[in-house]
Every structure is written in C-alpha cells, then in structure tokens.
Amino acid sequence: MELTSLSFWIFSTLAVLSAIGVVFLKNIVYAVLSLISTLIMVSGLFFTMGAELIGALQIIIYAVAIVVFYVLVISTVPEFKGETIDPNYMFVSLPVGFLIFIELAYVSLYGAWKSNVGMFTSEVIKEMGNVKAVASVLFTKYLFPFEVASIILLVAMIGAIIIGKKDHVIEEEASNGSL
Amino acid sequence: MSILEQLISGLTFPNLYILLPEIIVLLTAFIVFVLELLSKSKFSITIITTVGLILAFLSTSIIKEGGVTFYGLYLVDTFALLFKAFLIMGTLFVVINFRPYFDAKKSYYGEYYYLTLFALLGTMIMVSSPNLVTFYIGLELSAVATYILAGMFKRDYKSKEGAFKYLIIGGTGTAIISYAIAILYGRTGTFDTLEIAKQVNLNNLDYGVIGGLILLIIGLALKASAVPFHHWTPDAYEGAPTPITAFMATVAKIATYAIILRIMVEAFPFVSKEWALAWAILAALSMIIGNIIALKQENVKRMLAYSSIAHTGYIVAALAAPTGIGISALIFYSLIYLFMSVGAFITLSALEKTPGWTNHIDDFKGLAKKNPVVALAMLIFMFSMLGIPPTIGFMGKLNVFLALIGSNIWWLAIVLVVMSIISAGYYLRVVVYMYMYDPVKTSRHNLAPPEVVTIGIMAIVVLFFGIYPTFFYDISTTVTSLLIASIGR
Numbered sequence: 029m030e031l032t033s034l035s036f037w038i039f040s041t042l043a044v045l046s047a048i049g050v051v052f053l054k055n056i057v058y059a060v061l062s063l064i065s066t067l068i069m070v071s072g073l074f075f076t077m078g079a080e081l082i083g084a085l086q087i088i089i090y091a092v093a094i095v096v097f098y099v100l101v102i103s104t105v106p107e108f109k110g111e112t113i114d115p116n117y118m119f120v121s122l123p124v125g126f127l128i129f130i131e132l133a134y135v136s137l138y139g140a141w142k143s144n145v146g147m148f149t150s151e152v153i154k155e156m157g158n159v160k161a162v163a164s165v166l167f168t169k170y171l172f173p174f175e176v177a178s179i180i181l182l183v184a185m186i187g188a189i190i191i192g193k194k195d196h197v198i199e200e201e202a203s204n205g206s207l
Numbered sequence: 208m209s210i211l212e213q214l215i216s217g218l219t220f221p222n223l224y225i226l227l228p229e230i231i232v233l234l235t236a237f238i239v240f241v242l243e244l245l246s247k248s249k250f251s252i253t254i255i256t257t258v259g260l261i262l263a264f265l266s267t268s269i270i271k272e273g274g275v276t277f278y279g280l281y282l283v284d285t286f287a288l289l290f291k292a293f294l295i296m297g298t299l300f301v302v303i304n305f306r307p308y309f310d311a312k313k314s315y316y317g318e319y320y321y322l323t324l325f326a327l328l329g330t331m332i333m334v335s336s337p338n339l340v341t342f343y344i345g346l347e348l349s350a351v352a353t354y355i356l357a358g359m360f361k362r363d364y365k366s367k368e369g370a371f372k373y374l375i376i377g378g379t380g381t382a383i384i385s386y387a388i389a390i391l392y393g394r395t396g397t398f399d400t401l402e403i404a405k406q407v408n409l410n411n412l413d414y415g416v417i418g419g420l421i422l423l424i425i426g427l428a429l430k431a432s433a434v435p436f437h438h439w440t441p442d443a444y445e446g447a448p449t450p451i452t453a454f455m456a457t458v459a460k461i462a463t464y465a466i467i468l469r470i471m472v473e474a475f476p477f478v479s480k481e482w483a484l485a486w487a488i489l490a491a492l493s494m495i496i497g498n499i500i501a502l503k504q505e506n507v508k509r510m511l512a513y514s515s516i517a518h519t520g521y522i523v524a525a526l527a528a529p530t531g532i533g534i535s536a537l538i539f540y541s542l543i544y545l546f547m548s549v550g551a552f553i554t555l556s557a558l559e560k561t562p563g564w565t566n567h568i569d570d571f572k573g574l575a576k577k578n579p580v581v582a583l584a585m586l587i588f589m590f591s592m593l594g595i596p597p598t599i600g601f602m603g604k605l606n607v608f609l610a611l612i613g614s615n616i617w618w619l620a621i622v623l624v625v626m627s628i629i630s631a632g633y634y635l636r637v638v639v640y641m642y643m644y645d646p647v648k649t650s651r652h653n654l655a656p657p658e659v660v661t662i663g664i665m666a667i668v669v670l671f672f673g674i675y676p677t678f679f680y681d682i683s684t685t686v687t688s689l690l691i692a693s694i695g696r
Contacts, residue, residue: 187355
C-alpha cells in the first residue's frame with residue numbers, strides 16, 4: 029500500500045513536470061524527449077493502477093513507435109532541426125487542449141461509471157486479467173473490425189511505398205533529362 | 208472462468224453468404240494486387256477489376272434476404288444492398304476510365320485499381336454498419352485509401368498539396384468522430400445504434416448525448432464536406448487525378464450520405480428535431496456558400512468541386528425534414544447524384560487527355576463545333592445538376608423541396624430554390640462557352656471506348672429516368688419504409 033502510493037506520487041509528479049516541459053521547451057528535440065518521459069511516466073501510472081495492458085501498450089505504441097517516428101521526422105526534415113516554434117499558436121492550443129481535457133475527463137468518468145454495468149465486473153477482471161478480458165471480446169465480438177483494421181494497415185503501407193517510390197522515379201527521370 | 212465459457216459457447220461461424228459482394232471485391236483487390244506485382248499487364252488488370260466489380264454487382268441481387276452477422280456488427284438489409292449495388296456500379300464506371308486517362312497523363316500505376324477497390328470495400332462496410340465501431344473502421348478504410356489515391360499523380364504539386372490537406376483535415380474529422388463515439392459510449396455504454404436509440408430520448412438529453420451528437424454531426428459533415436467544414440474539398444478535388452475525383456465525389460460521398468442517414472435515423476430517432484435543425488443549418492450554409500463561391504471559379508474542375516459542396520447542401524437539406532418523405536428524398540437524390548456526377552467528371556477526364564487542356568473555362572470555347580456529342584453530354588449533365596425539368600436532377604430537387612414544404616420548413620425550401628437559380632450562373636456559363644463561342648484551339652479530342660460508353664450511359668440514364676423517375680422513386684420509397692420499420696426493431 030505504501031509503495032503503491034509512493035510510486036503514484038513519483039510517477040505523477042514526473043509526468044506533470046515533463047508535460048510542462050513538452051509545452052514550454054523552445055527546442056523541439058527537447059520537447060519530444062520530454063514527451064517520451066511523460067508517456068513512460070503515464071504508463072508507470074497505469075501499471076501502479078493494475079492496468080498492465082494499457083501500460084504496456086502505452087510504452088510499445090506511444091513511447092516507442094510514435095515518438096521515435098517524431099524524432100525521425102525531425103531529424104530528416106531539415107527545417108525542423110532545433111528550431112523554435114512560434115508561440116502564437118499557444119493562444120489557440122491552450123483553450124482547445126483544455127476543452128479536450130474536459131471532454132476526456134467527462135468520458136472517463138462516465139465510462140468508468142457505465143463500465144460497471146457490463147459483464148466484465150472488477151471481480152471478473154481480477155480473476156481473468158486485463159489481457160485475457162480484452163482479447164476475449166476483441167477476438168469474438170469485435171473480430172470483424174479487427175480484421176478490417178489489418179486491411180487498413182496494408183493499404184497505408186502500400187500508400188507509403190507508392191508515395192516514397194514516386195520521388196525516386198522523378199529524380200531518376202530528372203537526372204536522365206539533364207544528361 | 209464462466210464468462211469466458213459463455214463467450215466461447217456464443218461463438219458461431221459468420222454467415223459469409225450475405226458478405227458475398229464484400230468477399231468478391233476483396234478477392235478481386237488481392238488478385239489485382241498480386242498480378243500487378245508479377246505481370247504488369249495493363250490489359251489484364253483492367254479486365255480482372257472490371258469482371259470482379261460486375262460479379263460483385265450481380266451478387267448484390269442474388270442475396271434475397273439479408274441478415275446480421277459477426278455478432279450484430281454487420282447488417283445486410285435492403286438499404287445496405289441498394290447502396291452497395293450503386294456504389295459498385297459507380298466504381299465500375301470510374302475504374303474503366305482509369306487506363307485511357309493515366310496513359311495519356313503518363314502517370315499509370317497498377318496501384319490505382321486495387322486501392323480503389325479497397326476504398327470501395329470501406330464504403331461498403333460503412334453502409335451496412337449497425338454499430339459505431341464497424342462504421343468507424345469502414346470510414347477509416349475508405350478514407351485512408353482515398354488519401355493515397357488523391358496524392359498519386361506523378362510530378363504534380365497540386366495533387367500532393369490537395370492530398371496533404373485532405374489527409375490533415377480528414378484525419379481531424381476521423382478524430383472528431385472517434386471522440387463522439389467515445390462520448391456516446393460513455394453515456395450509453397454501447398456502440399450498437401439500436402441500443403443507443405433505446406437509451407436516448409427527449410426526457411434524458413444530457414451533456415453526454417448532446418456533446419456526442421454535436422461532435423458526430425461535425426465529423427460527418429466534415430466527411431461530407433458541408434460548409435463550414437468544406438475547406439479540403441476544392442483543393443483535394445482539383446488536385447486529384449480526374450477519375451479519382453469522380454470516385455471521391457460520387458462513391459465516397461454517397462456512402463457518407465447513406466451513413467449519415469442510417470446513424471441519424473437508427474441511433475437517434477427520438478431526438479430527430481434536434482439533429483434536423485443542425486443539418487438544416489449546415490445544408491443552408493452549404494447551398495449558399497458553395498453556390499456563391501462556385502460562381503467565381505474559372506477552372507471547371509474546381510467549379511464542379513464547389514458544385515459538389517452545394518449538392519451536399521441539397522442532399523442533407525432533406526434531413527431537415529426527418530419524415531418518410533424527407534428520408535426518401537435523400538435516398539433518391541444521393542442515388543441519382545451518382546449518375547450526373549460520374550458523367551460530368553468522366554467527361555472532364557476524357558477532355559483532359561487533350562494536350563494543352565487545363566480545365567479552364569476558356570478551353571470549353573466552341574466545344575460544340577469541334578465535338579458535338581461530348582458537348583451535348585456535358586450540357587445534359589450541367590442541366591441535370593442545375594435541375595432543369597427533362598433531366599433527373601430536377602426530380603431530385605423537387606423531392607427535397609416537397610419534403611421541406613411538407614414539414615413546413617419554408618425558409619430552407621426558399622434557400623434551395625434561390626440557390627438553384629443562382630447556380631444557373633455557373634452551370635449555364637459552361638454551356639454558353641461550349642455553344643456560343645468559336646473554337647480557340649484546333650486540337651482534336653479523342654475519346655477512348657470506355658469513356659464513350661460511360662458518358663453515353665450516364666447521359667441516357669439522366670435523361671430517361673428524368674422522364675420516367677418512377678423506378679428510383681419506388682426503390683427509395685421502399686427502402687425508406689423498411690428503414691423506418693427497423694427503428695423499433
């Protein structure tokens with residue numbers, strides 16, 4: 029009990045501090061690094077609350093895949109490197125972010141209240157574990173959307189290859205033309 | 208472990224029979240995908256895609272009775288089958304025109320074919336979704352495939368720019384829809400439209416329902432490019448290759464209208480007054496702004512993009528009257544819109560193959576003297592979009608008008624009529640340029656056989672069913688009555 033509350037306070041303090049860093053750091057690389065820190069801390073919070081599936085997904089998807097992708101974009105697009113961002117956007121982004129915060133808080137409060145109604149009560153989850161509970165619904169009732177999502181990934185991959193390939197073709201033709 | 212056992216005992220094999228059109232489209236897409244990697248034979252790719260689409264179209268008529276499968280996540284009813292048949296037909300008429308256009312533009316990729324098929328599959332999943340998750344995933348599939356299709360033009364900056372805008376704004380729309388679904392789930396605890404309908408009525412409207420409904424309407428309006436969420440449309444439509452624009456403006460749009468109707472009617476039948484007002488405002492804005500901006504356009508393709516925004520206005524105006532007549536008018540108009548829009552865009556794509564053609568209005572000068580048949584077809588499509596009596600576009604607008612008057616929404620009916628009159632300014636301008644001017648350039652317009660077939664069939668349909676609209680009137684009325692009967696299901 030003591031350890032849980034201690035880790036909660038550590039993780040949440042670090043999460044808030046690094047989130048402030050994301051918003052206020054001028055250098056975009058530092059901002060992305062503190063974003064990684066925020067996401068890892070939030071996943072730590074999930075682990076302390078016993079939501080091990082979301083915690084692991086948070087690390088795998090957000091901290092690893094998406095943020096690494098950000099870093100990749102920043103390092104490949106030369107205009108971004110170490111540039112400061114115009115702070116005028118903050119006048120728009122702060123209220124919008126606050127609205128989204130209210131919306132998320134509302135959804136999670138309502139959702140937590142409603143989720144007790146379904147068949148996966150907290151006792152069942154304790155017995156089965158989160159991963160099993162999610163999988164048993166995802167691969168039975170929601171199998172169809174799951175399969176269609178794989179087609180979406182395939183289409184997105186094909187699209188990335190085509191759009192990447194095309195520039196190469198253009199360069200080739202341009203160099204041929206100049207010769 | 209009792210719940211797990213319960214879930215396993217509930218497992219059934221899905222009824223694949225009612226998924227026949229989807230399976231055929233998916234298989235065709237994969238066959239074309241493999242074939243494109245192995246052989247690069249342009250002819251066989253076109254033929255296999257065409258045959259697959261024809262088979263899929265025929266299979267929609269084989270399915271006599273629909274049903275629900277995948278544990279209530281996939282619904283095949285008359286509404287879905289009707290829209291699927293028209294979506295497949297629209298795609299068929301677009302796909303056969305790919306090769307002449309892209310060969311002339313030197314931008315041929317075999318990927319166009321199967322990406323279009325995947326986008327079609329997404330729209331087909333959308334129209335038969337009784338569940339917000341299925342709807343969302345179908346929308347995402349069609350949207351992702353369409354973003355790629357719009358940006359695939361070789362060596363064209365505008366195509367990239369349009370696709371980028373489409374991607375960013377379309378992604379925002381998807382995000383808004385997913386927020387809306389999250390809020391509705393938080394409020395009702397279910398994704399199922401019929402379950403939502405049971406829990407949402409006038410007595411328990413709270414922030415959850417209102418917020419979710421508003422966000423859902425905003426997201427859907429963004430996908431249907433209703434004003435004020437239309438900013439991506441002109442750039443994406445102008446930048447995309449013209450046959451792809453035809454696909455985006457017809458198949459993707461019609462599926463969006465169908466799903467707007469389905470979600471509004473099935474999930475929120477008891478709060479229809481509230482959403483009807485929202486759609487009325489969106490429709491009025493789309494009609495006014497779409498038509499007025501279209502007046503100033505010099506580029507005919509961009510003008511048609513604004514005209515499609517205006518048509519979104521005419522079509523969703525029918526939702527302002529959430530009665531049987533209104534729903535039937537919406538179905539009627541979205542089905543016939545397919546023919547005139549495919550016709551107009553494919554005519555443009557056929558003309559665009561001419562060297563030096565820029566889609567500028569001046570290019571149309573004297574078209575009637577150089578190529579009287581194409582000019583006549585374009586005249587028919589323009590008259591139909593304008594809504595002049597012997598064409599089917601008139602019947603569409605008349606139905607919406609009658610539905611609005613039947614529900615005493617005079618202000619919107621007046622906006623519709625006034626804006627239709629204003630739209631004559633730009634539709635007739637094309638006709639005037641074609642018929643009243645002498646040709647500036649002497650370049651010949653060569654039409655490929657598929658283009659002749661498509662333009663011819665579309666023109667004949669627009670004229671024939673304009674005189675004899677009973678066919679479309681009957682099917683839209685039947686589907687409407689079935690849809691209304693399913694509310695209390």
